[in-house]
Amino acid sequence: MPRFYISPESATLDVGVALDLPATIAHHVAVIRLKAGDTIQLFNGLGGAYIATLTEIGKKHASAEVKLFIPEETELPYALNLVQGLPEGSKMDWIIEKAMELGVTSIQPVAAQRSVVKLSADRADKKMAHWQGIITAAAEQCGRNRLAQLHAPVSLNSWLAQQDMHKRIMLSPRAETSLADWARHHPPQAISLLIGPEGGLSPDEEQAAVRHGVLCLSIGPRVLRTETAGLASIALLNGIWGGM
Incomplete structure (x- = not known):
């Protein structure tokens, strides 16, 4: 599943939220030829990740709807x-x-x-x-x-x-x-x-x-x-x- 980082300043990630993806991610989505209905994973660095479905893809933009939050982490047990x-x-x-x-x-x-x-x-x-x-x-x-x-x-x-x-x-x-x-x-x-x-x-x-x-x-x-x-x-x- 393609994964993309979205900074907390650029968008709010939460279950049920519909959002326009940042231009860089929209470009990447187009490059790897994803289409509406495909599933992606989003994370914002604050912990956990979100499963989202692409709802619209254009030449220079893409949007998605967040469906599920996954609380799993892969961090080391020490800093x-x-x-x-x-x-x-x-x-x-x-x-x-x-x-x-x-x-x-x-x-x-x-x-x-x-x-x-x-x-x-x-x-x-x-x-x-x-x-x-x-x-x-x-x-x-x-x-x-x-x-x-x-x-x-x-x-x-x-x-x-x-x-x-x-x-x-x-x-x-x-x-x-x-x-x-x-x-x-x-x-x-x-x-x-x-x-x-x-x-x-x-x-x-x-x-x-x-x-x-x-x-x-x-x-x-x-x-x-x-x-x-x-x-x-x-x-x-x-x-x-x-x-x-």
Whole structure:
């Protein structure tokens, strides 16, 4: 069943409501050749999803009537904030998409010493809009009814200085304890997982993180790429704590 996200600001979703679908969704409906009477699923990020029937489809518009509310959720049993050192090129797109599929609650891009990408205010705004679109599309695809919160990029030092209610963990090949061993001996809990950019975090950055109470753990004997390390860690936690 095709799934579409509708922001709470653009339309009210409730059983019995008839609504005009946003232009982007109407275009998608036309592209995949749906017709009046077909069933679609709508969600607004506030929890649950709605079954709706298409009532009218035109060249540039479409309307639907909401028939049923489904309260089911596919969220992780713990909150997970991915703190990702900004990588080069389109790697961040890939990381955000796959992190959404794996269930992260929020995503915090950070600029580290070895980050190649440097975002000006204007570029950051454009990137944020682009990344938000990836989050929405990933939620539509993977069946999540809630969107991960996307935070504006900050420097690593700024993030370290913030007060965080989550347990903060960073991955380092120099750590003596593995994330898997730690997770097996601790109950599921809210985590902020810090991943360095290409080349990892510098020794100075790792030392600064430890001074701020960040726990240093490893992902295993192999050195993983930045676009692999975070996703592998999330999958590992899902496997040990549940959520896969």
